[in-house]
Amino acid sequence: MVKEKLVLEINDLVVNYETDNGTVHAVNGINLKLKQKQSVGIVGETGAGKTTTALAILNLIPQPTGIIKNGTIIVDGKNMLTISESDLRMMRGKGVSMIFQDPMTALNPVFTIGEQIAESVRIHEGVSNKDAMQRAIEMLEIVGIDKDRAYDYPHQLSGGMKQRVVIAIALACQAKLLIADEPTTALDVTIQAQVLELIRSYREKYDTAMILITHDLGIVAETCDEVAVMYAGVIVEYGTLEDIFNRTKHPYTEGLFNSLPNIIERRSKLTPIPGMVLDPTILPDGCVFADRCSYVIDTCRTTFQKDIAVSDTHIVRCSRYQEPGFNIKRMIA
Amino acid sequence: MYRYIIKRVLLLIPILIAVSFIVFFIVDLAPGDSIDAVFGNELSTEDKETMREEMGYNDSLLVRYARYIGNVFKGDMGMSVLFKKPALELYLNRVPATLKLAFWGIFIALIIAIPLGVISAIHQNTFIDTLSTILGLLGMSMPSFWFGLLMIILFSLKLGWLPSFGNEGRGSIIMPALTVGVGQAALLMRTTRSSMLEVIRQDYIRTARAKGVKEGVVIYKHALRNALIPIITAAGTQLGIALGGTVVVESVFAWPGVGKLTIDAFNARDTTLVVGCLILTTALSSVLMMFIDIIYAFVDPRIKARYSR
Amino acid sequence: MKGLRKERGSSGFWGEVLKEFKKNKGAVTGFIVFSLIVLVAVLAVFLLDYKTQITKINIPEALQPSSWKHPFGTDQFGRDILNRILYGAHYSLLIGLCAVTISTAIGSMLGIIAGYFGGLVETIIMRTMDVISPIPSVLLAICIASAFGQSLISLMLAVGIVTVPAFARVARASVMSVREEEYIEAAKAIGASDINIIVKHVIPNSLPPILVQATMRVASAIIVGSSLSFLGLGVPAPKPEWGGMLAQGRSFLNTSTNMTLYPGLAIMITVLAINLIGDGVRDAMDPKLKR
Numbered sequence: 055m056v057k058e059k060l061v062l063e064i065n066d067l068v069v070n071y072e073t074d075n076g077t078v079h080a081v082n083g084i085n086l087k088l089k090q091k092q093s094v095g096i097v098g099e100t101g102a103g104k105t106t107t108a109l110a111i112l113n114l115i116p117q118p119t120g121i122i123k124n125g126t127i128i129v130d131g132k133n134m135l136t137i138s139e140s141d142l143r144m145m146r147g148k149g150v151s152m153i154f155q156d157p158m159t160a161l162n163p164v165f166t167i168g169e170q171i172a173e174s175v176r177i178h179e180g181v182s183n184k185d186a187m188q189r190a191i192e193m194l195e196i197v198g199i200d201k202d203r204a205y206d207y208p209h210q211l212s213g214g215m216k217q218r219v220v221i222a223i224a225l226a227c228q229a230k231l232l233i234a235d236e237p238t239t240a241l242d243v244t245i246q247a248q249v250l251e252l253i254r255s256y257r258e259k260y261d262t263a264m265i266l267i268t269h270d271l272g273i274v275a276e277t278c279d280e281v282a283v284m285y286a287g288v289i290v291e292y293g294t295l296e297d298i299f300n301r302t303k304h305p306y307t308e309g310l311f312n313s314l315p316n317i318i319e320r321r322s323k324l325t326p327i328p329g330m331v332l333d334p335t336i337l338p339d340g341c342v343f344a345d346r347c348s349y350v351i352d353t354c355r356t357t358f359q360k361d362i363a364v365s366d367t368h369i370v371r372c373s374r375y376q377e378p379g380f381n382i383k384r385m386i387a
Numbered sequence: 388m389y390r391y392i393i394k395r396v397l398l399l400i401p402i403l404i405a406v407s408f409i410v411f412f413i414v415d416l417a418p419g420d421s422i423d424a425v426f427g428n429e430l431s432t433e434d435k436e437t438m439r440e441e442m443g444y445n446d447s448l449l450v451r452y453a454r455y456i457g458n459v460f461k462g463d464m465g466m467s468v469l470f471k472k473p474a475l476e477l478y479l480n481r482v483p484a485t486l487k488l489a490f491w492g493i494f495i496a497l498i499i500a501i502p503l504g505v506i507s508a509i510h511q512n513t514f515i516d517t518l519s520t521i522l523g524l525l526g527m528s529m530p531s532f533w534f535g536l537l538m539i540i541l542f543s544l545k546l547g548w549l550p551s552f553g554n555e556g557r558g559s560i561i562m563p564a565l566t567v568g569v570g571q572a573a574l575l576m577r578t579t580r581s582s583m584l585e586v587i588r589q590d591y592i593r594t595a596r597a598k599g600v601k602e603g604v605v606i607y608k609h610a611l612r613n614a615l616i617p618i619i620t621a622a623g624t625q626l627g628i629a630l631g632g633t634v635v636v637e638s639v640f641a642w643p644g645v646g647k648l649t650i651d652a653f654n655a656r657d658t659t660l661v662v663g664c665l666i667l668t669t670a671l672s673s674v675l676m677m678f679i680d681i682i683y684a685f686v687d688p689r690i691k692a693r694y695s696r
Numbered sequence: 697m698k699g700l701r702k703e704r705g706s707s708g709f710w711g712e713v714l715k716e717f718k719k720n721k722g723a724v725t726g727f728i729v730f731s732l733i734v735l736v737a738v739l740a741v742f743l744l745d746y747k748t749q750i751t752k753i754n755i756p757e758a759l760q761p762s763s764w765k766h767p768f769g770t771d772q773f774g775r776d777i778l779n780r781i782l783y784g785a786h787y788s789l790l791i792g793l794c795a796v797t798i799s800t801a802i803g804s805m806l807g808i809i810a811g812y813f814g815g816l817v818e819t820i821i822m823r824t825m826d827v828i829s830p831i832p833s834v835l836l837a838i839c840i841a842s843a844f845g846q847s848l849i850s851l852m853l854a855v856g857i858v859t860v861p862a863f864a865r866v867a868r869a870s871v872m873s874v875r876e877e878e879y880i881e882a883a884k885a886i887g888a889s890d891i892n893i894i895v896k897h898v899i900p901n902s903l904p905p906i907l908v909q910a911t912m913r914v915a916s917a918i919i920v921g922s923s924l925s926f927l928g929l930g931v932p933a934p935k936p937e938w939g940g941m942l943a944q945g946r947s948f949l950n951t952s953t954n955m956t957l958y959p960g961l962a963i964m965i966t967v968l969a970i971n972l973i974g975d976g977v978r979d980a981m982d983p984k985l986k987r
Contacts, residue, residue, distance in 0.1 A: 112597055116588075118511075139602075147599035154597075159590035164612045164687060174598040207688040223598065405827040413836075416843035524975075528968035530919050532926055533942060533960030540949050540956065631832020635923045639946075649835065650927060653842055665839060669831045676830075 060128070061231050061263040062088040062111065062150075067125035069106050069115060069287075076335040080106040082287040082342075084125075085361075088231065093257070093264040095274035097310070098284035101331055104267045105155065107284075108233045111265075112146055130230050148178040151229035155236045157216035161208040167219045168194070168204030171226050178227045193222040197252060214245045221249065228260045235267045250277055271314060275299065280367075283307045286332045286342035288359075293368035303370040305347045308382050341373065349374060349382065388684065388691070395677050403670055404456065410665045411452050414658050420444060422468070423656065455662070464666075465659035469652065474663035478645060482671070484554050485644030488636070489629045491560055492567025493622060499572040501611075501618070504579025509606060511584065519576065526573025531632065535566035535639040552641035563640045567633065571625045578621040582614040589613070615686050623679030627672040645671075713904075716980035723976020729969040737785035750775065750783050751934045759952050769954035771944065777954055780936035781962050787937040788966060791852055791921035791930075792914040798856030800910045803863025808902065810864065811871030812894055822868065825861035833858040837920055841929045851930045855917045866909045870902040877901075904981045911974040915967045922963050938963050 069081040081103040088094055096104045109115050111127055113134045127134045129150050132141065151174075154160040162170060171190035175181060181189070191201045197218040208216055217240055224232060234253065238246040254277060257264055266278055274281055274295075281298040283291040283306065291304035302308050309327035329346035338344065340355040347354065354373060362375045374380045422435050422444070430438070439445050443454065458465065464474040503523075507516040542562060543551035550556040586592065587610050595609045596602075634646035641647065645668055652660035684691035717723055744750060754774035762769050768777035806825070810818040828836070837854040844850030874880065874897070883893050922939030924930040931937035933944070938959040945955030 109593075114593060114596055143599040143601060145599070146597055152597050154590060154594060156590060160594045162591040162595065162609055162613070163689060165609075170594075173595075173600065177599050207692075209689050209692070220594070223594065402827055402830060406831055409827060410831070410839065413839050413843050418845065524968060524971055525964070528915065528971050529964045530922055530926075530939075530942075530960060530967075532923060533956070533963065536942065536946060536949065536956050536960070540953055544950055627830075627832060628834075631834040634834050634838065635927065638927060649838075653838060654928075661839070665831065665835055668835060672832055673830050 059090065060087055061090055061092075061130055062086065062265075063126075063128040064107075064111070065126045065128075067107065067110060067127065068123040069103070069110055070121050070123055071116075071119045072121060073119060078334045079337045080120075080287055080334065081110065082337065084284075084287075084289055086282065086289070088263045088265065090230070090263055091257070091261045092280070093266060093278045094280045094282055095266045095268060095278035096282045096284055097269060097271060097274055099269065099331060101334065102284040103287040104284055105235055106287075108152060108235050108265065108267055111150060111231075111233060112152055113142055114146075144178070147174050148227045148229055150231040150233065151224040151227065152233040153221050153224045153235060153237045155239065157213060157220050157240055160220050161216055163208055166205050166207055167199075167211065171219070171222050174223055174226045189226065190222075193226050194219075196225070196256070197222045198248070214241050217241055217249065218252075221252065225256055228262070230263060232257070232262050232264045233267070234264060236269075237266075238270075238273065239268075246273075253277075271299075271310065283310070286334070288342050288371060289369075290343065290372070291370045293365075297365070297368040301364075301368065302382065303364055303368070303375065304343075304372050305349050305382055306343045309346075341371075392677075392681065395680070399670075399673055399677070402673070403666065406669050407456060407459070407662070407666045408452060410662055410669075411455065412448065414661050414665075415448055415451075417656070417658075420656060420658060459666075464663040467652070467657055467660040467663075469655040469657040469660060474660045475667075477648060477660065478663055478667050481643060481645045481648045484642060485630065485633055485637070485646060487554075487560065488563055488567060488633055488642060488644055489626060491564035492629050492633075493571060493626050495564055495568030496571035496575050496625065497622060499568070500575035501579050503572075504576040504618075505583055505606065505611065507576075508580045508583035508587065516580075520580075523573045523576045523580075526569050527577075529570065531566050531570045532635045532639045534569060535562060535636060538562045538565065539639075554643050563636055563642050566636050566639065567629055571622075571629060574625060575618065575621055579614065579618050582617045583610060586610045586614045612686065616683065616690075619679060619682060619686065623676055626675050626679070630668060630672045630675070709904075713977075713980045717976050720976040720979060722972045723980075726969045726972025726976065729965065730973060733785060733966055733969065734789060736782055737789050740779075740782040741786055744779055744783050746783070749779050750936055759948065759955075761952075762954065768958045769952065771941075771952070771955050772948055777941075777958055780941060781938065781958055784936040784938050784941065784959070785962070785966070787848065787931055787935065788918050788922060788963065790848065791855060792918040792966075792970070794852040795855035795917040795921065796859070796910050796914045798852065799859040799863050799913065800906065802856075803860040804867040804902070804906050806860070807864035807867025807869075808871050808894060808898060811868035812875065812890070812898060818868075821864065825864050828858075829861040834920060834923060837924060838927065838929055841924055846929060846932045848931050848935075851921055851924060854924065855921050858920075859913055859917070862913070863906065863909060866905050867902055870905045871898055874898060874901040908974070908978045908981055911970065911977045915970040915974060918963065918967050918970070 064084055064086040067081055067084045071078040071080055084103075084107060086094070086107075096107065098104055106115065106120075110122060111129065111134060113127075115122060122135060125135075129145060132145060132149065134142065134145060134150075137145070161167065168187055168190045171193050172183070172186035175189045176183065176186040179186070179189075187204070191204050194204055195201055199215055199218055199222075203211070203215075208219070211219065217237070221237065224234075232253070237253065238249055241249060250273065253264070256262065266274065268274060278295065280292070280294050282289045283298065283304065285306050291298065291302075291307045293301070298307060302311065306327070309325075312325040313327060327346055328348075332338070332342055332345070338355070340353075340357055341347070341350075341359050344350050344354045351374065357373050359371045359373055361369045361371050362373075363369050364375065420439075422438055422442075426435060426438075443451060446454075455465065462475070464478075466472070467474050467477055470477055503519045507519040510516050539551045539562065542549045549558045549562055551562075553559055587606070592605060592610055595605050600609070631646075633642070633644055634649055636642065637644045637646035638650055645664060649661065649664040649668070651657075652664055752775065754770075757766075757770050757774035758772050760766055760770040760774075766776050766778065768781065770776055771780070806821050810821040836858045840854035840857055841850050844853060880893060880897055883897060888896075921930060922937070922942070925937045925939030926943045928943060931940055933940055941959040942956060945952065945959065948955050
């Protein structure tokens with residue numbers, strides 16, 4: 055069997071933030087592999103370490119507080135954490151690019167949007183200013199902004215248009231891997247669909263692999279092949295869409311689904327996950343979800359949790375699956 | 388944009404008229420007048436009194452002010468008793484020297500402050516940051532005229548490298564400009580540092596890095612351009628202060644500018660010249676501040692948009 | 697309930713500020729140095745005799761270099777420079793502190809009245825400030841100092857008045873920001889008088905920014921004050937005001953470096969200590985600015 059070339063390979067990534075109030079354990083040993091064209095959705099609550107993981111891939115963890123304690127991140131064969139400064143610059147934007155979360159602050163207020171897109175093209179394609187600007191205008195048209203607006207400044211644009219500009223910057227150089235961090239959170243529902251469609255058609259054209267970060271399971275179902283469920287800096291469950299949605303294994307994933315409104319059965323009650331998110335400065339010995347889990351037993355709190363493969367594609371990090379016959383109650387008809 | 392400038396100029400006029408009244412009033416409070424100062428012992432008290440009567444010195448404050456401001460609108464700011472020349476002419480002759488001093492001072496301040504401020508912001512809490520913070524505090528705490536005197540002792544008297552006074556001779560601008568510049572540099576460095584610290588934490592700086600922009604370009608193009616706005620504000624305020632502050636520096640170096648003229652006028656109780664100097668210096672610094680406001684527009688498109696509205 | 701909320705909030709706030717201030721090494725150093733200067737200034741006034749040790753002319757000992765007898769040497773009249781500097785400390789401190797007290801009192805009062813009442817009162821007060829503030833402050837101070845004659849009091853007034861607009865603006869801005877707060881609405885609703893509201897609610901809430909501004913201004917007031925004395929418009933000779941001492945030293949730059957070096961150094965150390973305190977107060981009051 056010929057091993058398919060990986061676009062992204064993350065091994066045992068650990069990221070901490072050293073703050074005045076102690077060490078925040080943002081990411082605690084993550085593994086992730088991504089092939090060409092493949093797309094994976096990372097879902098989880100705020101503070102689960104999704105954005106930190108994304109920034110780590112670009113080696114853009116905020117300095118000096120953020121520290122990558124352990125792990126390797128290989129994008130297109132290059133280790134982002136050890137390559138030289140100039141190689142890293144070539145990878146950023148060309149090897150891997152990112153759509154940032156908040157379009158209101160992600161654009162530089164003193165440059166025109168055309169300039170901001172063209173800059174990326176100029177750096178990576180080695181073209182003249184004029185050609186780069188031409189490409190920038192093409193990109194604007196691709197994301198559905200009139201070319202006359204290339205010379206506008208960010209403050210002249212609406213929120214939705216700013217988000218499209220942010221997307222245009224990320225797509226400008228056909229990166230092999232695209233990271234989209236909540237690309238639609240700031241947008242109206244109607245525009246959300248357009249933006250997702252835009253990203254989808256673009257990926258099809260250039261065979262781009264994608265990591266989509268979101269807390270919206272609906273968007274994941276529409277756009278991703280695989281899903282990683284994150285909780286407290288750990289991927290608690292990983293699998294294909296089928297695996298996660300129809301063969302849910304981890305109690306936290308079950309909790310996520312139960313807290314979604316059910317359209318078919320409107321009268322059914324929403325069931326929120328009890329308890330609070332873990333204090334991120336404390337790293338427990340056992341399971342990170344133990345305090346909120348309804349299936350918890352004593353050993354959960356003391357045993358180090360390992361990945362358990364339930365099938366070729368489906369991994370769950372819950373020690374109770376070592377017990378024969380254990381399963382959560384969630385049943386999909 | 389042009390409408391904005393015209394609006395600003397028109398707004399300046401009533402403010403300057405009000406300033407002239409306040410200055411006129413305060414100067415009037417001072418004991419003694421120019422006739423005492425110039426003819427002190429030469430003339431008898433009665434002769435001086437007749438002179439006052441003739442020159443309208445005994446009229447009420449409001450009458451004298453109305454007469455004065457009326458003449459000002461005709462371009463006449465009165466005669467200096469000390470120099471026996473029109474106050475306006477005397478002042479205008481001294482303006483170039485003061486502007487030269489103020490601009491060189493600010494220029495020196497900026498070329499010291501911006502690089503130092505940027506470097507200490509990007510190397511926050513390191514040795515170099517601590518060092519420049521301490522230098523900044525020292526510069527801010529030092530009376531500028533004292534620094535000027537120390538420089539005269541070292542460079543003029545001990546080493547003989549630079550002339551100790553005047554606007555002539557090679558290098559005569561160096562010490563006065565440094566005297567003006569060093570204190571300003573300290574303040575501007577602190578502004579630059581805090582402004583840069585604010586900006587480099589912004590999301591758009593991360594966006595630039597994610598595009599693969601070189602670190603130097605990230606700092607000097609993406610960050611500094613945004614950080615410049617508070618720096619320009621501070622530099623503008625400093626320029627205004629520098630214009631007033633040149634009084635002291637000009638006096639230390641006998642620099643033939645408007646500050647020296649003002650002090651000479653004060654010492655001679657030449658009230659006409661004092662009032663003229665104060666009004667014109669205020670006008671000069673207000674006009675400079677206005678230019679600073681206009682420069683903003685070229686740095687920040689958001690402000691430009693506001694102006695043209 | 698209202699009172700309870702405020703009390704708890706404010707005592708916690710000041711406690712927090714004190715804690716933050718103590719953590720700041722520079723600020724604590726500045727505070728210690730400043731306390732020592734104040735101590736020296738007070739002791740010098742009581743222990744040194746003005747007639748015999750400060751102003752007595754002793755030509756045979758004129759312009760001596762540093763020695764055991766005169767650590768900082770002597771001036772052109774043979775007076776001990778160290779003694780004069782120690783004795784002169786209280787002038788600078790008084791100028792700095794009194795000038796800022798004057799401008800804080802007048803400025804904040806005007807600012808609070810303008811901000812609280814708004815309307816025509818505000819327009820008149822703030823327009824007046826707009827007219828005073830474009831006049832370069834050193835020039836205005838010179839003007840006022842010469843109008844009131846050459847004395848310590850006149851110098852304090854001059855230095856104080858020029859910073860009034862700055863305080864008025866800071867005070868007004870902070871009043872505007874609390875004016876619309878709910879507890880003020882509530883106090884109005886239960887019929888509290890304007891004076892009552894201003895004293896009980898508006899002033900305590902406007903205090904932090906005014907205090908930060910005041911500390912910073914003490915430093916610049918000392919420098920402006922000594923500049924004016926240097927120009928011959930401040931404390932008259934033979935009183936050993938530091939700026940005035942520098943003015944005298946100017947005529948002896950060639951023969952006596954001591955006469956110029958030490959008084960300036962004294963100004964710098966005093967101002968530095970106050971600036972350190974000022975930075976500490978600012979950082980402690982506004983943790984956002986501290987990095």
